[in-house]
Amino acid sequence: MNGAEAVLRTLTGCGVSACFANPGTSEMHLVAALDVVPELRGVLCLFEGVATGAADGYGRMAGRPAAALLHLGPGLANGLANLHNARRAGTPLVTVVGDHASYHKRFDAPLESDIEALAGAVSGWVRRAARPADAGADAAEAAAAAMTPPGGVATLILPADVSWSEGAEPAPAGAVRAPAPVPGEMVGSAAAALRSGEPSVILLGGAGLRRPGLEAASRLAAAGAARLLSETFPARCERGAGIPAVERLAYLAEFASAQLAGARHLILAGARRPVSFFAYPGQPSSLVPAGCQVHVLAEAGDDVAGALAGLADLVAPDARPLPQQPGRPALPDGDLTAENAAAVIGALLPEAAIVCDEANTSGLWLAGATAGAPPHDWLTLTGGAIGQGLPLATGAAMACPDRSVIALEADGSAMYTISALWTHAREQLDITTVIFSNRRYAILGMELDRLGAVSAGPAARSLIDLSRPGIDFTALAAGMGVPASRAATAPELAAQFRHALAEPGPHLIEAALPPAV
Amino acid sequence: MNGAEAVLRTLTGCGVSACFANPGTSEMHLVAALDVVPELRGVLCLFEGVATGAADGYGRMAGRPAAALLHLGPGLANGLANLHNARRAGTPLVTVVGDHASYHKRFDAPLESDIEALAGAVSGWVRRAARPADAGADAAEAAAAAMTPPGGVATLILPADVSWSEGAEPAPAGAVRAPAPVPGEMVGSAAAALRSGEPSVILLGGAGLRRPGLEAASRLAAAGAARLLSETFPARCERGAGIPAVERLAYLAEFASAQLAGARHLILAGARRPVSFFAYPGQPSSLVPAGCQVHVLAEAGDDVAGALAGLADLVAPDARPLPQQPGRPALPDGDLTAENAAAVIGALLPEAAIVCDEANTSGLWLAGATAGAPPHDWLTLTGGAIGQGLPLATGAAMACPDRSVIALEADGSAMYTISALWTHAREQLDITTVIFSNRRYAILGMELDRLGAVSAGPAARSLIDLSRPGIDFTALAAGMGVPASRAATAPELAAQFRHALAEPGPHLIEAALPPAV
Numbered sequence A, B: 001m002n003g004a005e006a007v008l009r010t011l012t013g014c015g016v017s018a019c020f021a022n023p024g025t026s027e028m029h030l031v032a033a034l035d036v037v038p039e040l041r042g043v044l045c046l047f048e049g050v051a052t053g054a055a056d057g058y059g060r061m062a063g064r065p066a067a068a069l070l071h072l073g074p075g076l077a078n079g080l081a082n083l084h085n086a087r088r089a090g091t092p093l094v095t096v097v098g099d100h101a102s103y104h105k106r107f108d109a110p111l112e113s114d115i116e117a118l119a120g121a122v123s124g125w126v127r128r129a130a131r132p133a134d135a136g137a138d139a140a141e142a143a144a145a146a147m148t149p150p151g152g153v154a155t156l157i158l159p160a161d162v163s164w165s166e167g168a169e170p171a172p173a174g175a176v177r178a179p180a181p182v183p184g185e186m187v188g189s190a191a192a193a194l195r196s197g198e199p200s201v202i203l204l205g206g207a208g209l210r211r212p213g214l215e216a217a218s219r220l221a222a223a224g225a226a227r228l229l230s231e232t233f234p235a236r237c238e239r240g241a242g243i244p245a246v247e248r249l250a251y252l253a254e255f256a257s258a259q260l261a262g263a264r265h266l267i268l269a270g271a272r273r274p275v276s277f278f279a280y281p282g283q284p285s286s287l288v289p290a291g292c293q294v295h296v297l298a299e300a301g302d303d304v305a306g307a308l309a310g311l312a313d314l315v316a317p318d319a320r321p322l323p324q325q326p327g328r329p330a331l332p333d334g335d336l337t338a339e340n341a342a343a344v345i346g347a348l349l350p351e352a353a354i355v356c357d358e359a360n361t362s363g364l365w366l367a368g369a370t371a372g373a374p375p376h377d378w379l380t381l382t383g384g385a386i387g388q389g390l391p392l393a394t395g396a397a398m399a400c401p402d403r404s405v406i407a408l409e410a411d412g413s414a415m416y417t418i419s420a421l422w423t424h425a426r427e428q429l430d431i432t433t434v435i436f437s438n439r440r441y442a443i444l445g446m447e448l449d450r451l452g453a454v455s456a457g458p459a460a461r462s463l464i465d466l467s468r469p470g471i472d473f474t475a476l477a478a479g480m481g482v483p484a485s486r487a488a489t490a491p492e493l494a495a496q497f498r499h500a501l502a503e504p505g506p507h508l509i510e511a512a513l514p515p516a517v
Helices: A003-013 A025-033 A048-062 A072-089 A102-107 A115-120 A132-147 A160-164 A184-195 A211-222 A253-260 A304-315 A338-348 A366-370 A389-399 A411-417 A420-426 A442-450 A458-462 A473-479 A490-502 B003-013 B025-033 B048-062 B072-089 B102-107 B115-120 B132-147 B160-164 B184-195 B211-222 B253-260 B304-315 B338-348 B366-370 B389-399 B411-417 B420-426 B442-450 B458-462 B473-479 B490-502
Strands: A018-021 A041-044 A066-071 A093-099 A125-128 A153-159 A200-204 A227-230 A237-239 A265-269 A293-298 A354-358 A376-379 A405-410 A431-437 A484-487 A507-512 B018-021 B041-044 B066-071 B093-099 B125-128 B153-159 B200-204 B227-230 B237-239 B265-269 B293-298 B354-358 B376-380 B405-410 B431-437 B484-487 B507-512
Touching: A003 A025, A003 A132, A003 A153, A003 A160, A018 A048, A018 A389, A025 A066, A025 A093, A025 A160, A025 B442, A041 A389, A041 A420, A041 B458, A048 A066, A048 A072, A048 A093, A048 A376, A048 A389, A048 A411, A048 A420, A066 A072, A066 A389, A072 A093, A072 A115, A072 A153, A072 B072, A093 A115, A093 A132, A093 A160, A102 A160, A115 A125, A115 A153, A115 B115, A125 A132, A132 A153, A132 A160, A153 A160, A184 A265, A184 A293, A184 A304, A200 A211, A200 A304, A211 A227, A211 A304, A265 A304, A293 A304, A338 A366, A338 A431, A338 A490, A354 A389, A389 A405, A389 A411, A389 A420, A389 A431, A405 A411, A411 A431, A420 A431, A431 A473, A431 A490, A442 A458, A442 B025, A458 B041, A473 A484, A473 A507, A473 B473, A484 A490, A490 A507, B003 B025, B003 B132, B003 B153, B003 B160, B018 B048, B018 B389, B025 B066, B025 B093, B025 B160, B041 B389, B041 B420, B048 B066, B048 B072, B048 B093, B048 B376, B048 B389, B048 B411, B048 B420, B066 B072, B066 B389, B072 B093, B072 B115, B072 B153, B093 B115, B093 B132, B093 B160, B102 B160, B115 B125, B115 B153, B125 B132, B132 B153, B132 B160, B153 B160, B184 B265, B184 B293, B184 B304, B200 B211, B200 B304, B211 B227, B211 B304, B265 B304, B293 B304, B338 B366, B338 B431, B338 B490, B354 B389, B389 B405, B389 B411, B389 B420, B389 B431, B405 B411, B411 B431, B420 B431, B431 B473, B431 B490, B442 B458, B473 B484, B473 B507, B484 B490, B490 B507
Parallel strands: A018 A041, A018 A066, A066 A093, A093 A153, A125 A153, A200 A227, A200 A265, A265 A293, A354 A376, A354 A405, A405 A431, A431 A507, A484 A507, B018 B041, B018 B066, B066 B093, B093 B153, B125 B153, B200 B227, B200 B265, B265 B293, B354 B376, B354 B405, B405 B431, B431 B507, B484 B507
Antiparallel strands: A237 A376, B237 B376
């Protein structure tokens, strides 16, 4: 068989069953091979950033990689921003980039570019397949690299002549190591800190935000041994009624500092040291309070939940986790605001929903409004590269066809990868998209205000204004085959959200908020 | 003043008057500085690929750089594909990438990434500004690098603390060298080849496709000294009635080989050696016929027109250029096809139009149909990274507000950067977009067919199909504030195209073609 078929057969053998694709000429043999490898489902995306964001959403929910099939350097470039988010999420993901035939590269044809340089910026593993005989093994290594805990982006560059040449064969899946057990002395060291009686915070991240980790951590909180916080932007957090709740560290450094104030011990459980998202003049980059000692209990690739359970067994052997009590906001009345929109979503969020949250400033009230809703998963913007939400929802819905996916999107962010809606329609994915339309890059308005001495005039204000012209998201959705409606009041949003959840397939609701000021 | 203001003041001093922007927090001081540097017009784009494509279109038409203002590594990543096209076009363009404050980088905040690696893939010049005192000089060098013939992408990485710190000052514009005169011996060597009487082709590219170069080359053709061809994807070609016409080298290698067949001498005048766009099994990468000698008359950064004039003075001193005769197709009747759509455009193309051509397979008939139209400029997809056309039109219209801009777009390509329409509406640019909607990646259908032995089944065919669901471009345009209509017959297209040209501001026409097969 040719290299293309061997790569696809190897990937399916490694558990890859979805391929989000925006292919070109150099990938045509891979595309053709999809017909002889039906175990791999090709999903067409109209832009590479949709394909990579979808593969991220798939990997976060399935716990195994999807493939993203991209065309040469420019195709990879278009997919990089969401690969950056996937890298920060620790998502298992295999990127397959078709390249020119190996002998063609020295001719510097128009699409020639430095693919390795681009891939290296987002990938933990990069290889250029050198010959058909090795292509299967290369693909197996890519899948294994992607699955190495906590998960990562592995990029396989596949020259067209390796794809089309015969003499290849599939390789068996490689062994993938489990998350590393945390040595007893690290658990003991964290236990000693907690036993000091000094104020302590456990910062949870990665696998620590799934139910087993949350329950173990909750025992420690119940025993009064530590306060719990979640990293600011988790890849996937299980939450809702019956699951111990954990507050997220705030995005703004001043609020995050207040959350961490007074802590003498900061225990990292799958999370990284907290740092300010951006730097500001005169403000420290690190959010660790002065005089606070940092203890690494478990890194992202470790057995975070096991370490937390071990720590709880040592420090709070008799404590029980504190599950979140069920509870929903009442359905609100009145003109729509970000606050009552959140209440509507909290009131109606279905059990086992997957929420892809890129609501940004409009999402301020979402955490509170949904805290006691039935159990659900919450996926956030891990790397800060906006344009993630609609693609992420695509992949999550492909990975979990029996669950409702809710994409909560800021208007500005939605426009980066708006063509994801077309894939929602094409695959008839059960995704309800709510666009929080305040017609402004509101977060930048906030940042402009924070500049302090620098006064922002009309030229600057104009660069964060999305109202000239206003964007009609219902028209955009309809143009791509997604039924859409607009809500200007809370009851309208409730009625439309209910309808969208009840009906199969994708829907979009434009939540017409007051203009951000 | 702070570094941000010094950079902007320096750029305006270097002739930069437009800044296509999709900024974020790390660029807020640059955004704020726009109010004190009103000579630099900020133009908001909803996606970075629109900003970079617009800067490309601006630079191609203005002959001086626009700036593209981008946010950190992911923002640059989103702009890379159109920077790739700009690099291939030799467009003068200054990319300003805001980065984290220098002291913040080691904390590996969520948006941290390897900006230099990304920038290096598309830029001829990259620098990270190290301190406010040098920021002005860095900006001046960036502008000079962008203007070095033939023009190129210069990327200035500006850490936030360099932007916000005081102690900076503008730097004067640096000297920019003119295109290099071609030494007499190179002209003489080409002249000897043409005087041999053996079949010769002059391949024109870059500045050789502007009127002075075309007229000089035409004298050689008129004297029977050589046939003329244009590079396949020119950045900007002047053409139409009164200007010598030159056929473009075909995209498909088999047709290009036929055009070059029999040549014993190939004279490169601002063009690169012709190579196959993609590699195919058993096909050569080089398009230079066996036994054909290649002579470099002028490289892209040389005085191409001067070299051609010198060559004509030597070989064809008495010959006169052969201007294209005026002539337009008759307005056709019947259901719309790619062929009669081209006739409509040729029949109505206004004088001094700027055509941004990303019509791909649907554009096959455009060259013939517009050859005798009034003089106009034709801008093509130089680097093969689709998603260029609508952004390119944005920048061309900003650079030339008194000219009609026509964006001829394939449906598949349009979707990569569709949000450019919003900037068309916001700036009320005089752009008429025609979407050639055949509901297929038709070029990939052709490539699948060319695979030969490999038979493409339903899974493969599905990955090039844009009909499920069909995309309603009139709805997309209306959603972003651009008046739109759909044409199903040639007379409908003619009426709508006329109307769009007569009315100021942007318009979009969806040309509903028969489905590509």
